[in-house]
Amino acid sequence: MQNVQILRNLCLFAAICSMAGLVLGACNSCQSNGVKCLNETYFEYCSDNVETGQVQACPDEQVCTEYEAFCMPSGATPACPDSEADGSCESCDGTNLFVCTSRTTFQMCSGTNLTGTPSSCKANTVCSIRSGKFCVDSCEVTGNLECDKTA
Structure with a gap:
């Protein structure tokens, strides 16, 4: 009986973790790093103290990510892949x-x-x-x- 409860909790934990990955890397939504990625290479700051609508580009060969250093080398996983961008x-x-x-x-x-x-x-x-x-x-x-x- 106790094994069933442990298995149930593990399944619930795995489901929540997989959903967190989907929510973190979203196009056009403010991330914890203070930017929203518009696509793989363009972003906007989304801080209360920065005027909105200022589209910026990551340097060449870099992509916009959910990490603190939001522009990372191209090998990093983009927060908003071009296939998902509008x-x-x-x-x-x-x-x-x-x-x-x-x-x-x-x-x-x-x-x-x-x-x-x-x-x-x-x-x-x-x-x-x-x-x-x-x-x-x-x-x-x-x-x-x-x-x-x-x-």
Whole structure:
């Protein structure tokens, strides 16, 4: 009888531990390290004393993690893998002249179709058609990126 109770408690403990792993690594939610990972490489600070909406990028070859040093070398497990991030991008809908096709590229629209080849933003900038500048420094982005996909 006592063995059954021990086994039941172990199963409950294992279930709780497996759920904790799912909750810790979530996209767009504030983590204990003071950031929320938007995808594998971009994050926002989520401290009460830091203005919201400031999208930042981890250095090259690093990913956003749930650890205290939140940008870690690429071998680390990202808190928000690109496969789970909301990578939605606007499409040509007949009213826009340009759309972001990735975090760092944009393309001209012809009606509801993309035309020509994608253009690239300079290093350390992200696509922001809404800004009227095509590409802006990541600290100029307010809210979410217009297109959160890798190029």
